[in-house]
Amino acid sequence: MLHEDAILAVPVSAHDHAQGNAHAVVTLVEYGDFQCPACGSAYPLVKQIQHRYAGNLRFVFRHFPLSQAHPYAHLAAELAEAAAVEGQFWAMHDWLYENQAAWAPHGAAGLEAGMRALGLDEAIIAATLRNPDIDAHIRRDFMGGVRSGVNGTPSFYVNGYLYQGDFDSLVHSIGRVIARQH
């Protein structure tokens, strides 16, 4: 399915959370939900892809919380954004996925463990969470994903095109794009 509804509607910009070389041959964008088990399963595979392709790959994470299906997904996204204000977005992103099975059943109380693990000041985070910019960022990510044809989580875009298929072929398609550029 490669039609106009399957193209990244919002280009990657300075507003995004990005890891890796800004001039990399491949930009991989994930629309993810921190409470989604499938995203949790994808997390170590994304890490492997990042490791394998190193300087050839930039990874961008955007929020796509399915709040009715996953009642703490939105709160987790907010927490990641609040951590981002402290320069710890990726640390929180990693903690949320690495500990998903532990915190998800406990909701907000489970998420507090993440703040402690990262040494974040709970009062500062609580104040940041009241900032409407946090919700606005998540909403902007979500609606941008909807317009890009995101149909569930995780959804991946390789250089702007929605990728549909299994993880092995995602790795190979990234490898092919890189090979073509060298």
Added chain:
Amino acid sequence: MTMLAASTAAPEFTLHSTPDQSVSLKEFRSRNVILAFYPADWSPVCSDQLALYNELLDEFARLNAQLLAISVDGVWSHAALARDRKYHFPLLSDFEPKGQVARAYGVYEEQAGVAQRALFVIDGDGVIRWSYLSPMGVNPGAAGIVKALEALPSNNIQKTLPIDAAREAP
């Protein structure tokens, strides 16, 4: 069987949404309606598709649209699914005569005996403005629905507003 196309009058229907409630298309005159036909309750792709739409009800409301999902499943299956998945929109039961409404819209899959995965956007005058048939196993997402709703003349005002400004306006 050919799917009804844009500019066609949307066939009227009245279907049960629960054992003792029914929903008629004509109740939504002057509002836009999104009809989402899907093959079956509980199947994973459908559920992802409806879970996504469930997150977009505010956005659909902003575009003056009501979502109605339709399958040939019975009302008790619908009730259990809606409760389990926390769906906040009607699931209509095209159960007896089976698939009658799906047939009227040209999206009944005879061999499997289920509705195809088809989307319609119907305007406030009861006219189909957009339709889309997705392959059975492919979740079509919501990009096409949102674009079709935004393109309706009655929603044109929204086009000039950035999405966040429109949402946050009091």
